[in-house]
Amino acid sequence: MDMPKIVDHKKQREKLAEATWRVIRRDGLERASVRNIAAEAGLSVGSMRHYFSTHSELLAFSMKLVSNKVNAQFQSFVSTGNLQEDILQLLYELLPLDKERSAEMEVWIAFTAKALVDPALQSLSLQVSNEMRAGISWMIDSLIQYEPGCSHLDAKIETERLLALIDGLALHAIMQPDHVTPELIRSIVIHHLQSLLKH
Amino acid sequence: MDMPKIVDHKKQREKLAEATWRVIRRDGLERASVRNIAAEAGLSVGSMRHYFSTHSELLAFSMKLVSNKVNAQFQSFVSTGNLQEDILQLLYELLPLDKERSAEMEVWIAFTAKALVDPALQSLSLQVSNEMRAGISWMIDSLIQYEPGCSHLDAKIETERLLALIDGLALHAIMQPDHVTPELIRSIVIHHLQSLLKH
Numbered sequence: 001m002d003m004p005k006i007v008d009h010k011k012q013r014e015k016l017a018e019a020t021w022r023v024i025r026r027d028g029l030e031r032a033s034v035r036n037i038a039a040e041a042g043l044s045v046g047s048m049r050h051y052f053s054t055h056s057e058l059l060a061f062s063m064k065l066v067s068n069k070v071n072a073q074f075q076s077f078v079s080t081g082n083l084q085e086d087i088l089q090l091l092y093e094l095l096p097l098d099k100e101r102s103a104e105m106e107v108w109i110a111f112t113a114k115a116l117v118d119p120a121l122q123s124l125s126l127q128v129s130n131e132m133r134a135g136i137s138w139m140i141d142s143l144i145q146y147e148p149g150c151s152h153l154d155a156k157i158e159t160e161r162l163l164a165l166i167d168g169l170a171l172h173a174i175m176q177p178d179h180v181t182p183e184l185i186r187s188i189v190i191h192h193l194q195s196l197l198k199h
Numbered sequence: 200m201d202m203p204k205i206v207d208h209k210k211q212r213e214k215l216a217e218a219t220w221r222v223i224r225r226d227g228l229e230r231a232s233v234r235n236i237a238a239e240a241g242l243s244v245g246s247m248r249h250y251f252s253t254h255s256e257l258l259a260f261s262m263k264l265v266s267n268k269v270n271a272q273f274q275s276f277v278s279t280g281n282l283q284e285d286i287l288q289l290l291y292e293l294l295p296l297d298k299e300r301s302a303e304m305e306v307w308i309a310f311t312a313k314a315l316v317d318p319a320l321q322s323l324s325l326q327v328s329n330e331m332r333a334g335i336s337w338m339i340d341s342l343i344q345y346e347p348g349c350s351h352l353d354a355k356i357e358t359e360r361l362l363a364l365i366d367g368l369a370l371h372a373i374m375q376p377d378h379v380t381p382e383l384i385r386s387i388v389i390h391h392l393q394s395l396l397k398h
Contacts, residue, residue, distance in 0.1 A: 030229030113312035164367030
């Protein structure tokens with residue numbers, strides 16, 4: 001009789017995380033109270049304590065799910081055998097080029113703003129930033145090692161420049177979707193990569 | 200007897216905007232309720248209606264003050280007579296390279312996240328983004344026109360690339376001040392500008 005309960009517990013937590021996403025996307029993070037999330041998930045406020053002991057823990061869990069999704073996309077990546085093409089495809093994974101990725105980014109921006117003042121979210125936000133940095137750093141290091149035209153690149157400066165470019169583009173795509181379109185984003189990322197190769 | 204009242208009204212609105220900033224920076228935007236802002240400013244909740252008819256109007260006014268400050272910094276800019284140096288100095292004005300600018304950016308990030316779900320803030324957020332874009336666009340156009348090495352740059356792609364880089368760097372400087380330091384930001388901006396000149 002224990003197994004189903006454990007499965008239910010995990011499923012219920014994920015269900016609550018998804019309800020949290022819906023509330024944040026529709027009404028903003030400041031409306032994502034325990035009460036509103038419970039209502040969205042069709043649960044009583046009292047039963048919430050069974051799944052999450054604090055509000056921050058619920059938000060952190062929802063944030064972690066976004067991060068897990070992005071990591072899963074990276075893990076399942078199949079190399080094309082061409083380094084430049086691989087880098088391009090991996091960078092596209094980090095950008096809101098489709099509806100699902102845009103939804104993740106919207107929730108992420110709300111979390112990021114809240115992480116500035118909530119220590120419980122800060123460490124997770126930093127952890128994800130560092131995962132992003134490690135991924136971008138791997139791309140730059142690979143270019144320096146394998147592309148003859150890239151041997152003189154400054155690894156630290158190019159890593160931080162590309163990281164800032166990607167997050168800036170993601171932010172603008174969410175805030176101004178009519179102006180910063182997927183087509184424009186792809187052109188900018190390709191141009192940036194080419195400018196590194198011509199260094 | 201009317202003049203002092205008008206002056207007081209303007210001053211009181213600015214005082215409330217500053218109280219709003221302090222609450223947002225200390226506790227996050229979701230704590231910036233009318234009640235908490237009134238308490239911070241030392242006013243009664245009832246008297247708030249005299250200065251702002253809605254919560255969104257108060258937030259929009261506070262956001263507008265950040266935008267006005269940045270514009271004032273641009274307006275008072277004195278050209279060095281050297282285009283590259285002018286562009287560099289103007290870009291530095293848009294980045295959180297000192298404490299005051301960092302505080303403005305923190306409030307700005309919180310507003311930006313809220314603007315995603317609050318139509319009253321959205322139009323102002325878009326207006327400021329477009330002012331930023333116009334400034335960066337002027338820089339790129341000037342480079343194309345006056346710097347021989349830049350004549351082949353794609354104005355639209357380079358404008359959006361620089362705009363995304365600046366906002367990405369600002370975001371990272373706020374989120375990870377120990378990692379993305381003012382020195383690193385200056386190096387990246389100088390390197391980006393040089394890479395445009397060498398195009």
